[in-house]
Amino acid sequence: MSDDDGLMLNFAIPDNGTTTTANTQSKNVKVRGGRWKDRRILKLELEGRPKEKKVKGPNSIPIDASRKRRMEEKPSKPKSSQSNPTSEFKRAKFTETKGEHGGKNDSYVSSLFTNNTASTQEVPEESKEETKTYLPSNAPDKNATSFAGLGINEKLSKHLTDHQRFKYPTKIQKLVIPNLLVTERDLFVKAQTGSGKTMAFILPIFHKLMMEYKHKIGRESGLFAIILTPTRELANQIYSVLENLNRCYPFLVPGIVIGGEKKKSEKARLRKGVNILVATPGRLADHLENTKTLDISQLRYLVLDEGDKLVELGFEETISKITKIIDDNSKIDETKDKWQGLPTRRINILCSATLQNNVKQLGNIILNNPEMISVDREVEGTILFDDDTTGEVQTNNEHESFAPDQLIQSVLIVPPKLRLVTLDASLVNIANKIEQSGESSRSIVFFSCSDSVNYHFDVFTRDGKKFKKVKDEETGETKTILVSPDDSADEDQDDAELTSPIINKNTIIYKLHGSLSQQTRTTILQQFIKDDPKFPHKVLFCTDVASRGLDLPNISNVIEYDAPFTIDDHLHRIGRSARVGAKGNATLFLLPGLEEGYIDAKLKIVHPREENLRVTKYETILSSAFGEKNSTTKNKFDKLGNWDIHATTWHLEVERWLLENSSALAKASHAFTSHIRAYATHLSQERNFFNVKLLHLGHLAKSFGLRETPKNLGKKSSKNNDKFEELENGGKKYKKEDPRKKMLRLAKLAVNSTSEYNY
Template identity: 30%
Template sequence: MTDIQRMALPLALCNRDILGAAKTGSGKTLAFLIPLVECLYRQKWGKNDGVGAMVISPTRELAVQIFQVLCQFAKCHNFSAGLVIGGKDFVGEQDRISRMNILICTPGRLLQHMDQTPQFSCSNLQMLVLDEADRILDLGFSKYLNAILDNLPKERQTLLFSATQTKSVKDLARLSLNSPEYVAVHEKAEHATHKDLHQHFMECALPSKLDLLFSFIKTHLTTKGIVFLSSCKQVRMVYEAFRRLHPGIPLMLLHGKQKQQKRLEIFDTFSRTKHAFLFCTDIAARGLDFPAVEWVIQADAPEDAETYIHRVGRTARYESAGQALLILLPSEREGMLALLERKRIPITEIKARASKQRTIQPQLQSFCFKDPEFKYLAQKAFVSYIRSIYLQKEKSVFDVHALPTEEFAHALGLPGAPKIKIMKKAQGKNVSYQQAALQKQLKEEAEVEEESDSESEEEEDDNNVESKELAQPKVVTKIDKMRNRKNNTVLSEHHAKLVQESEGDFTSVVDGEDEDFMVLKRHDHALDESVPEVEMEHGSSEKAKKAERKLRKKELQQKGAKGERLVFDDDGIAHPLYEMGTEADFRAEGAPEEQILRRVEEGRRMMTEADVEDRDTAREKRRTKKLARKLRDREEAGLGGTEMQVTLGSASEDDMSSGGESSDAETEEDEADRDAKRPKMMDLEEQEALALRLLSQS
């Protein structure tokens, strides 16, 4: 037996309430499952006696793991055990839960059965076990736990186990513990973590964090490791980015937004894989036993020292060794190291080799530029990370205002930092104070103006108006943004030139027509004749435009100008003939560093412009899907008869209004205009065709 088993089993078998605390990987699961089965076996518990014991776990994966351990060593007993977690068939659980003797469950699904399953009762409960008790007693599960305890009998045996046990009198009073025994086998140990766990930390700037993480994975291709991030959206973005970069080792992701079946498959696959990296949130930080994990990398700092202990506990379990790496920002270093020191956690600093580091920022920028969905993931990852820092309770460690948001956004491949509402809330008090001071100052100036002469009043009024205009930022509408946009096309320069000059060339390319690669065209002798000058005005005829083009071409021929040489590729597309420049010409354009900066700025500008187009496209898709869904729901419900009013785009109230007959004062032209604005009525066949077309486009 392990230390926690040796000390907790005798007390639990004597029906004593226990607060058990031991290091991760020390065998706490058997320390409460053995007394649980023994208690029911002594009382000769049967299927008709109902629920006799219950184990509550904070996560589904941990509940599955406990259930598997129970099935392994208690298979010779006749007890019925059930796994009650979210993501499974609730109706099927309702039929069988009343016949279960042992329940392994999560708080949310257990409370759902207590509220919605009439035949489910826990009045005969003999033992209640809270695994990872400090997490369940935390604020995140408090409302669930309070409701569950109201449905449980007061006379019962209660066991609490965790690597970081709570001692709060208020929390223990909620559980109605009867003289509990505190069993902490490692409380007086020199360190709070495993003795064979080698712990390191590395200081890294926020924009370079992903570069460091990818470089670490590339240099550990024969390793099994877990990477902890602070949010689900970060896990998805980092996994998708690294997957596209092909590091040479299997990558997986695990977070709370996945379907339950998918989570179980990933949990089982990673457990059986020899070399892989798992990107996950704190959902995998507690209790899960992944075999042979060598490295635990905390890319985002934990919220407190207890979370750090649980994270690094995924490696160095029982008698095996392991490595742990904590990546800290410069603003987090001092505060986090102080927290770890108070918890007796030994950690040393290491440096990264410059020769092994590589940057992935250009690749991320390319992904965001080419794939709008990846750019959306990057934006959500940026916002979720800033929000997680803002919501941290340890303000001495996490300072959201110290984060280089613009540089971090560029490191994710974004053209700029997305707008975040919480940043405005954090600065709300300061902004309101500044506005109040400005209004007070304007009021004092107005009082002074009343006492001064008329000339000074006019001058000061102008100053007040200017100060008010400066205080109130100018509202920029979407139309203003569209008018101020530059380089609305992302096509290359030579392609734009071909499109612009296609009307004046001898041959033109027509989309959708199967023409030969080379087209012979007769020489137009009309070009040799003198053509009088034609003044080009707005709305001029096609004949005048043609005459002006002929005149321009004749002038070029007289000057001896030569046409631009083109090179055709395998697809028949024309490209300008590029020639290698000399080193002197290259140096004349400026220093290499300056040229690099100019090209980077040009790329960012293009990405910013493409960002606006992507948002418009996404907005149009959402609107199309919404309309198609409404049509589909209306068709399934069989409502509305054979005709339906369908409008595309935005319409004013006058356009959307439908009235009766026109009054006598209305003219025939007004009636025609109103009928033209009125939405068209479509029959059922046209509605079905429109819905199918919209669905195919979406």
């Protein structure tokens, strides 16, 4: 009798006078009586098919029996550095002890170094020989003439050399400045980022306005130049350049109107009068329509900086509206005799680092028979625009864009699970070099979306301190001290500047993206560029809002943690380093597989210099940061010193932190979802390299410290998504659909509805 149910088992076994074996089994064996489960087990045994027990792996997930057999039968591979490019890096086995913050059901955590896709990229062995270096392609030419020799007046030239860091003109400045001083033709200025395009058009305009001796130009004279920029940060930077020039000639008054500030204060500035105005398109169009005191009748220069980005952000219609209002209100013909030194017509200048079709379309809107000036490949020519009947654009020269010759571009092919720990190792290695050299330096890390910036900022500033100004009771002076982020009256305010003891005790991390207030964005940039001997290493986590035109000093390293959406975005990102002849380093993270094709298809074109494009082993980065110090050699890391265990431990601490902090866990989940949606928005011509359908979501979730893929991946995450989903379907709700397909559809809607640039 059975102990569990008290029932007598009465199995009726067929009696045919023979022994039942696997060889004589019958498919029609019948078993009667007892429980169904017991009958089923006995029947399988009689047929020679015993039920195999399921083996459970990490996180209590059952392992398929057939897979288990394949793993047992799989022959061991010979240890060869040729068959396995990472065989030189020996790893120790890592296990997590059971505890309250362990895996599911107190199971072991899955390793970072298992089941990773191998890279197909051949990585050359490191050579001890010195690599070839190239002279800077965007440096000032010390053998060339001075600014005075280009036609700039002596007072302005002396101010540039004595009080600013402009000693010699760059190549693009040598071409543009003399041309803009004498021509009345529209100009298309094309040069690689960091080559000095901004000063190339500002100096001639400032010089022309200074030289009006007959009727000295001042605040009350009116507005003579407008400079349009795609971002507020770039507008602030150009405005600061004009303020510096204003010190040598205070009669010329610069002004600025951008989004994020009160229109009332901007109107008050415009009412007092400005001569050169820096603006973003949306805010300028608003003032042109609603601010009566803004007089544009004498406008002689209209400059569009970063023209490709203006088009990318969809400002063509706004720019067309601005130019029409300027044309309708122009009174230049009535004052030709009064301002004899100024152009007799409005000169339009379009500046861009690229010459794509969208830029040419923008040129069609504002340029009239323009002249092209370019230093790429030491050529210059004329850009020709067809009439409006065809709408086509032709050029007599094709100009490609390249990275600066002195910039070193490294590519890391990193498996998705190892991305986060490799980013930490990269920043630690940079901090160690800075500490050894004793010099200060800055780094920028680019992410694809603001949610990812916020999350990674929190990860790397755990246990960090914030800066707080306090008044010394004895001396009465104000000083800055470090306090815990919790020790603040502004609990609702999100901190954007914290120390990072996880990387290095002398490191500060800042975050910058379009969702922050304009005041915060301005303050962060000011603090980031400020020298601080106590913190020689400063790191900026940001989106592409900081990739265009910003001249941030002493940027030695640029890390593209998330791949750029276009190759032009890549050029602008890395252009924050290696500016005006300085050395620079850039690192791009790519996933194994399809993304590796991006190297040959795109990167080798914009990095044509031999040995400037280098593929680096991620194991080298990890072993350098996490390897145990060799006791016999100071400051050297032993590559065989359990670096993989330390790397896994570091990542495990992030996972445990998320399990203990529900707010951080929600941020991680939201950042992962936003990252996937941003990844889905790569241009169609680049889907061959960045295909969201082929991502291993589980492994990628691991890089966000998540032990499983968020269940709300395909759900809507914002009211904008709700609104646009209904609009797309005619106001009706969608039926149930596959979560992955829904995620892809919502990704397109989210990106179209919520721009990262809040101008």
